[in-house]
Amino acid sequence: MGAGHGHVLYRESDSPVHRLPPEVKIVAMVVFTIAVVATPRTAFWAFGAYAVLVAVVAALARVGPRWLLSRALIELPFVVFAVALPFLGSGDRVEVLGLRLSEDGLHGAWNILAKGTLGVLASLLLAATTTTRDLIVGLDRLHCPQVFTQIATFMLRYLDVLVGEARRMRVARISRGDDPRFLWQLRGFAAGIGALFLRAFERGERVYLAMLSRGYTGRMPAAWQSEGAATTGQWLVAATVPVVAASIAATAVVLS
Amino acid sequence: METLAMHISNGIIDGPVAAIFAALALAALTVCVLRGRRDLDDRLAPMAGLVAAFIFAVQMLNFPIFTAGVSGHLLGGALAAILVGPWVGALCVAVVLVVQALIFGDGGVAMLGLNITNMALLGTAAAYVLIAVLLRVLPRTRAGLAVTAFVAATLSVVVASQGFVLEYWLGGTTDLGNNLTGLAGTMAGVHLLIGIGEGLITATTVLTVAKVRPDLVYALRSLRTPAAPAVPVAGGAR
Numbered sequence: 001m002g003a004g005h006g007h008v009l010y011r012e013s014d015s016p017v018h019r020l021p022p023e024v025k026i027v028a029m030v031v032f033t034i035a036v037v038a039t040p041r042t043a044f045w046a047f048g049a050y051a052v053l054v055a056v057v058a059a060l061a062r063v064g065p066r067w068l069l070s071r072a073l074i075e076l077p078f079v080v081f082a083v084a085l086p087f088l089g090s091g092d093r094v095e096v097l098g099l100r101l102s103e104d105g106l107h108g109a110w111n112i113l114a115k116g117t118l119g120v121l122a123s124l125l126l127a128a129t130t131t132t133r134d135l136i137v138g139l140d141r142l143h144c145p146q147v148f149t150q151i152a153t154f155m156l157r158y159l160d161v162l163v164g165e166a167r168r169m170r171v172a173r174i175s176r177g178d179d180p181r182f183l184w185q186l187r188g189f190a191a192g193i194g195a196l197f198l199r200a201f202e203r204g205e206r207v208y209l210a211m212l213s214r215g216y217t218g219r220m221p222a223a224w225q226s227e228g229a230a231t232t233g234q235w236l237v238a239a240t241v242p243v244v245a246a247s248i249a250a251t252a253v254v255l256s
Numbered sequence: 257m258e259t260l261a262m263h264i265s266n267g268i269i270d271g272p273v274a275a276i277f278a279a280l281a282l283a284a285l286t287v288c289v290l291r292g293r294r295d296l297d298d299r300l301a302p303m304a305g306l307v308a309a310f311i312f313a314v315q316m317l318n319f320p321i322f323t324a325g326v327s328g329h330l331l332g333g334a335l336a337a338i339l340v341g342p343w344v345g346a347l348c349v350a351v352v353l354v355v356q357a358l359i360f361g362d363g364g365v366a367m368l369g370l371n372i373t374n375m376a377l378l379g380t381a382a383a384y385v386l387i388a389v390l391l392r393v394l395p396r397t398r399a400g401l402a403v404t405a406f407v408a409a410t411l412s413v414v415v416a417s418q419g420f421v422l423e424y425w426l427g428g429t430t431d432l433g434n435n436l437t438g439l440a441g442t443m444a445g446v447h448l449l450i451g452i453g454e455g456l457i458t459a460t461t462v463l464t465v466a467k468v469r470p471d472l473v474y475a476l477r478s479l480r481t482p483a484a485p486a487v488p489v490a491g492g493a494r
Binding site for chain 1: 265266268271274289292293296298301302303304305306308309310312313344347348350351352354355357358359360364365366367457460461462463464465468469472
């Protein structure tokens with residue numbers, strides 16, 4: 001396959017998690033996240049249990065904790081809001097380290113931090129064990145509309161085209177005596193952004209026409225050849241994670 | 257605080273409200289798929305893919321806004337609406353959001369309905385309404401097109417940010433009391449700045465495309481007079 005090099009997050013390996021069909025992993029990940037979000041925020045033990053579950057899957061997928069945690073920093077800007085909540089929230093105030101903080105706000109901050117982190121870890125595990133091409137095949141097998149998977153396929157394909165064109169234009173600028181450094185290249189970039197778009201489109205159009213002439217009809221062969229589609233056994237194996245997560249959530253709801 | 261509006265992460269809005277918006281987003285996207293299928297021809301298919309890739313790349317660039325201590329990024333709804341139309345445009349932004357949520361953990365999976373409502377539906381719809389009105393009112397010149405793209409992009413970002421305020425009011429997990437108006441004000445102000453950046457990028461991109469390949473700009477299709485007879489590519493015998 002002429003797969004691109006856009007698999008920044010994919011970790012080549014042959015673990016049991018890697019071998020699972022993509023559609024199974026997508027469903028498991030979505031159900032797991034919904035179970036986490038549905039858990040009452042004061043059920044602290046439940047979040048510990050979810051973390052253990054994530055750690056077990058990561059170990060099975062041979063994804064190291066260091067890789068996982070450093071990539072999880074992506075959520076940092078999203079939790080800035082969480083830090084502000086204890087100061088903004090209303091209701092009862094509690095004294096923490098000499099600061100009068102809103103109790104509701106503290107709980108809210110914990111809620112965002114715990115649920116956000118678990119969600120990010122779950123999607124990182126999916127990304128580490130599934131190539132982007134397989135992800136689209138999985139969505140297709142889950143009966144995602146074809147218009148949708150088609151746009152997604154082209155998006156992932158054209159990302160490489162776009163990055164490649166941007167690099168070529170930058171080399172062209174430098175070879176004509178431009179000296180791009182940090183912020184100063186922004187001006188050159190802004191001036192060239194329309195040209196970049198057109199160049200990428202014309203390349204992308206050629207890619208598309210080449211695909212059409214080779215028999216492309218809107219779906220990738222891997223999707224309509226049912227080869228490699230999930231078996232009942234694989235569904236059952238992958239169901240363990242969401243089922244455990246759902247029972248933890250149910251217990252937490254009942255107990256609270 | 258700002259990045260929130262763009263990508264709401266898990267746990268910020270409570271479950272029931274997230275579920276309602278997920279149903280709403282699903283219904284709206286179904287309409288988009290049905291209408292978009294008609295639009296998606298051999299010329300629009302690669303364009304839709306490229307617009308989605310462009311939005312994906314552009315959403316990774318963050319604008320730091322020092323005064324507010326936050327950073328935000330572009331949305332791309334207006335660009336999509338101008339180049340591929342409202343239906344396929346909303347789908348493009350939705351595709352970007354789904355892929356980001358599934359594999360990058362950018363915005364919670366459980367909050368996908370909220371994120372799609374704000375960025376893909378509200379943003380694109382507001383942009384397209386503005387485009388449709390402004391293209392009829394303004395002179396059909398390059399400047400008219402540039403102003404249209406700029407205004408539509410700027411305001412669509414502000415509208416999308418207010419979608420978050422509405423959702424927070426309905427189902428925020430922490431009661432902010434009277435601070436909600438403050439939240440609305442901060443969001444609008446910060447997003448006006450981001451919107452100006454978005455407007456400039458959208459206007460330059462659309463102008464270049466309209467100059468070289470006007471046939472690719474969806475918003476100009478309905479306004480154009482019947483195409484002039486094509487110039488033969490290869491010279492035949494005269």
